[in-house]
Amino acid sequence: LQSVTVFEQEHFQGKFLEFTSECCNIHNCGMDNIRSIRVESGAWVGFEHHDFQGQQFILERGEYPNWEAFSGSLSYHTEHFMSLRPIYCASHHSSRMMIFEKENFIGRSTELCDDYPSLQAMGWFMPQVGSMHVQSGAFVCYEYPGYRGQQYIMECERHSGDFQHWRNWGSHCQTPKIQSIRRIRH
Amino acid sequence: LQSVTVFEQEHFQGKFLEFTSECCNIHNCGMDNIRSIRVESGAWVGFEHHDFQGQQFILERGEYPNWEAFSGSLSYHTEHFMSLRPIYCASHHSSRMMIFEKENFIGRSTELCDDYPSLQAMGWFMPQVGSMHVQSGAFVCYEYPGYRGQQYIMECERHSGDFQHWRNWGSHCQTPKIQSIRRIRH
Numbered sequence A, B: 001l002q003s004v005t006v007f008e009q010e011h012f013q014g015k016f017l018e019f020t021s022e023c024c025n026i027h028n029c030g031m032d033n034i035r036s037i038r039v040e041s042g043a044w045v046g047f048e049h050h051d052f053q054g055q056q057f058i059l060e061r062g063e064y065p066n067w068e069a070f071s072g073s074l075s076y077h078t079e080h081f082m083s084l085r086p087i088y089c090a091s092h093h094s095s096r097m098m099i100f101e102k103e104n105f106i107g108r109s110t111e112l113c114d115d116y117p118s119l120q121a122m123g124w125f126m127p128q129v130g131s132m133h134v135q136s137g138a139f140v141c142y143e144y145p146g147y148r149g150q151q152y153i154m155e156c157e158r159h160s161g162d163f164q165h166w167r168n169w170g171s172h173c174q175t176p177k178i179q180s181i182r183r184i185r186h
Helices: A067-071 B067-073
Strands: A003-009 A013-019 A037-043 A043-048 A055-058 A062-064 A083-086 A096-102 A105-113 A131-136 A138-144 A148-155 A180-183 B003-009 B013-019 B034-043 B044-049 B054-059 B063-066 B083-086 B096-102 B108-113 B129-137 B138-144 B148-155 B180-183
Touching: A003 A043, A055 A148, A067 B148, A131 A138, A131 A148, B054 B148, B129 B138, B129 B148
Parallel strands: none
Antiparallel strands: A003 A013, A003 A037, A037 A062, A043 A055, A043 A083, A096 A105, A096 A131, A138 A148, A138 A180, B003 B013, B003 B034, B034 B063, B044 B054, B044 B083, B096 B108, B096 B129, B138 B148, B138 B180
16 A cells, blocks of 8 residues: 655645545646655655656655755756656565666676665676666666666566666656666565 | 776866875865766765865765766755765675664664665654664765755764764754665675
8 A cells, every 4th residue: 555645835734635546647636736745655756747757756655844855856956746656566575677788688787686876886887777677676777876866767567667778768868877776665 | 995086077077186085175186176076986975065064975986977967966956075085984794773763872763784765664753863873884864765865974983983963963964854874885
């Protein structure tokens, strides 16, 4: 079970809505803005635009009292938060993926099943990834080491876990740079 | 051994300096700005101001071609990067710390030895930590879940690993909010 409450004002004030499943457009639910968030259970992915488009950001269990401050810590200042959905396949014990040097699953490859704050420190010598296949569970991939920069949420149940080109990683993706990867757990 | 190269221009161009130990003021080394960074080995902590003051940010092995873009992904837009030092006690296998509900190591406590993208999801029911003791290794503590927001680098060799009040966590710290914690590994 997953549950999140979003508030129209900062510090969990004002009009609020609780979700236990996806919302493709917060405006259609009668809410103008999201200014604070409390994730009660599960892990969620928020999107800049409606219909799960634009910048992606993971929301894990906890309190986000000030969306504007939190948004300032994302890879770029995301002024909008228009849609969200739960991450269904996040599983503590079995997240596993393959990364490949080139697109279409060719070239050097390695299997990942842990958290990697620096892919280069664990032996992946380039700052980019060509393609990825998620065998089980879910991961967040980041542009920079230390879980910073652009975020791409990769789940085994989306696109059959196949991400053969950086253009499939998300509608906002502009480069193949990935330097840290971690499991989504909850 | 740890080594980092900092460049005066973006994309590893222009004047550069290599460091294998701390630098308390980049200006004293004849460099005006840092606009790109390549961490060759080890994990480093960068500081907003000289003499290791101000906002802290971990730099793990990998490439940071554009400091301005990376800085935009920190908890607030850090315009300056004035000093840096290696993190000596980062150890893959033995990072261990205690967190306490209240200051001065009292109240509820729990031991941490893994990565926790959400402290609340692992059973710590409040969004803040009162005090901390690092028994071994090194950790990064974050204001928000998912390793976002303000960063505090906690090492067993600093302050004997004792951080009895949030005012000791860093010169920029303004609240006891900590919602995710991870080991520093390299």
